[in-house]
Amino acid sequence: MCEVSRIPGLARLWERTRGVDRIVVAVVDGPVDDGHPAFRGASLGRLPGVWPKDEDRTSATTAHGTLVASVLFGQHDGPVPGVAPHCRGLSVPVFGRRATTSQLELARGIELAVEAGAHVINISGGQLSPPAAAEDALARAVRFCRDRNVLVVAAAGNDGCFCTHVPAALPSVLAVGALSATGRPMTTSNWGAAYQQQGILAPGENILGAVPGGGTTRCSGTSLATPIVAGVAALLLSLQVLAGRDPDPLAVRAALLANADPCEFDPEECVRFLSGTLNIERTVNAVTTEQFDELAEAVRKQPCGCGCDGTEPAAANVVGGDAPAVEAAPTTAADAVPAQRGPGVVTSAGNATAQPWTPLVYAVGVLGYDFGTEARRDSFQQLMGPAAESGANPYDARHMVEHLRAHPSEARALIWTLNLELTPIYAIEPVGAYAADVYELLVGLLAGEVTDEDDAAFVERIAVPGRLSGRTVRLFSGQVVPVVEVEQRRGLYGWEVNRLTAAAVAAVEAATTRPGEVDGAAVGTVLREFLTRVYYDLRNLGATSRDRALNFAATNAFQATQTLAAALGEGMALDTIDVEKSPFCRPDSDCWDVKLRFFDPENNRRARRVYRFTIDVSDVLPVTLGEVRSWSES
Structure with a gap:
């Protein structure tokens, strides 16, 4: 004893x-x-x-x-x-x-x-x-x-x-x-x-x-x-x-x-x-x-x-x-x-008080939906009707998109989820005066996910800005996930990689002195590497300030495109992505520096190029501060 x-x-x-x-x-x-x-x-x-x-x-x-x-x-x-x-x-x-x-x-x-x-x-x-x-x-x-x-x-x-x-x-x-x-x-x-x-x-x-x-x-x-x-x-x-x-x-x-x-x-x-x-x-x-x-x-x-x-x-x-x-x-x-x-x-068997936890979320994942109960699933199956020769399948996202576009109010009866791989991490719940608009956008993003991968409208992943509600929901599997409330469409993005690649090619052509020699396939490869690195290598729940900054950096197509364009114009490729607390910030803000390091794959003696942009994550929708800065380092 x-x-x-x-x-x-x-x-x-x-x-x-x-x-x-x-x-x-x-x-x-x-x-x-x-x-x-x-x-x-x-x-x-x-x-x-x-x-x-x-x-x-x-x-x-x-x-x-x-x-x-x-x-x-x-x-x-x-x-x-x-x-x-x-x-x-x-x-x-x-x-x-x-x-x-x-x-x-x-x-x-x-x-x-x-x-x-x-x-x-x-x-x-x-x-x-x-x-x-x-x-x-x-x-x-x-x-x-x-x-x-x-x-x-x-x-x-x-x-x-x-x-x-x-x-x-x-x-x-x-x-x-x-x-x-x-x-x-x-x-x-x-x-x-x-x-x-x-x-x-x-x-x-x-x-x-x-x-x-x-x-x-x-x-x-x-x-x-x-x-x-x-x-x-x-x-x-x-x-x-x-x-x-x-x-x-x-x-x-x-x-x-x-x-x-x-x-x-x-x-x-x-x-x-x-x-x-x-x-x-x-x-x-x-x-x-x-x-x-x-x-x-x-x-x-x-x-x-x-x-x-x-x-x-x-x-x-x-x-x-x-x-x-x-x-x-x-x-x-x-x-x-x-x-x-x-x-x-x-x-197995420096403040005088703790820092308050701010329940903001900016998460990246795959959009999904859940019924919660068998009864809810069966009700959808009965209401959907013969969407195909074999009958309606509520688990087929294409059938569900068709049904929801014909009956927009039905979107509220689903539990919308954000998934990392096949694991739901949040339930997405539109709230407020613009909830109907958010539901409409969710249906559109789901349609983008089931579009052909070569289509310009194909959505690979989505980014969700919101607040943790303090509530949870039980999914059909029995898993309990926290509810993220989304108040407006602003900031709810779909990663349309094909369109982003086209924009990156255009940006590189504008930045180079030999626009006719731009290799669109190479630009697309580097851009996909950037997005894939964030999603697979740096997967996160989007709940910490650091991770919100990282996820916003990946989602902010304009910033990413401009940064990649400058680097690719010099024949460089993405090496590392770092996020660190910014030493400079506005009052009452939460600022982070995202640094992208590029290297020359054909000459390892060449100095690396660093591009940094600062992101303020103190609001539901993060925002970039100032211009992108760049310098060389050995």
Whole structure:
């Protein structure tokens, strides 16, 4: 049995701080029963507007989320004393009624937690996978945390094997394994090569936690060890704030790893100790001395190991491929027993206030539609009539377009979706005085998607500007997606690639001194490469400021055409696309610089050409600022 208050060094740390409200810890997990007595007096909120609120408090996911949150935020005058009771808590319930979720939803939760002002993100879950192999959306979300100096603390997993989970095994994450009451790794706690450099062990056996409805229980596993480490990190950040310093989560991560107790047993057993065991007292000393500045500076100079700084990632840190989803571990003492794997991600058992989350979306994807229920589908089939010799097929977009053009009001009865590949990420709902116009445009865009690919009107993808409504909708498959409200046609674009290619050819001809020698096919190839790079290589949910800027850059045909025209006129090809916070911006705006780098494929000694344009994403529809700037770089 482990009492949190008896963890070595924690009581002395509590004498200095039990946390400050400025430090925000997000719990990306199941829903939390915030009415439990353990949270009475806690600063604990929920991220609004993305996941449904009608969760069952008796579900395993609510039990798991409540348990993890209580280890973090339980008040010391209540039934469960938490590690960081005075820090601000943010519940991000990516696990709903189901015990599984997707890596895409996990990525959504991580990104939105960062946008909501989180300094530390606790993920007591993950997915068993090859070393550091994660879906692109999840890998990018973790890199986003690193770029924004947010610490992700994730469970190593309870499979009891030489194996790794994502996101715990991804670069810049702090992985947490579980210690038994004897001070040795629990037999169910995972170990692996990726964890040797970025993993730490913490108490995880028979930890006291809250049960929805008002009770308490004791549970074991990496799910419980993770909030202990996340809570200690939050307290160390609180010490920085109390000392008048800016919190530095990634430097605190480095301090926790550097000051962990090394294994003192034989080498064969030591492989299960990850990089060491949590040592609170030594880490506190490190964080509160001048040497911490040197450590923080070293962290800032470290390559990220993910290719974003021009370095190639180490073999163990290569990210990519599709991994199966993970399931929720039971929230009882049997949490230590590996659960059967299923199709989804699993739970493993400078301002004085947090930055407000602005629920704007500018997302790129494929337009689709859904019926929600069998009854709604059947009603469409009956109303559509004999659209073809074989009868109407409500799943055939061509039949649906024909029906909707004949009966425009029927468009309101569909659930319009925006999809990444075949996965719906949002439901699109036109609202306001111009809703009918937006529905009409959606029908036109759907018609463009089913047009022949050689046609000038062919729509490859669409871009959707809107606001997250705070509501969700359940699709026919049972998937729940957030609703994005679209108030007007302005900014709702279809990627008509064939027309855009023709415009690019014209722009190149206008920019070159030899217009008759312009290779239209080459221009089209480079343009498609640009659009494909954004969609496939940089796929995102369009909810963060950075991603809205990136998606708008790809959609803004005029800017892209002019930039590509200038580069192609010099015989260059697209190399990289970078987005970074602009150092200059108008008051009350949110400005980002999008940089396109071009190189000469026939002469690698020639200087690269950089084109930069600045985008303000503070409004529903982003806007470019100023002219495109360009320069050469070696």
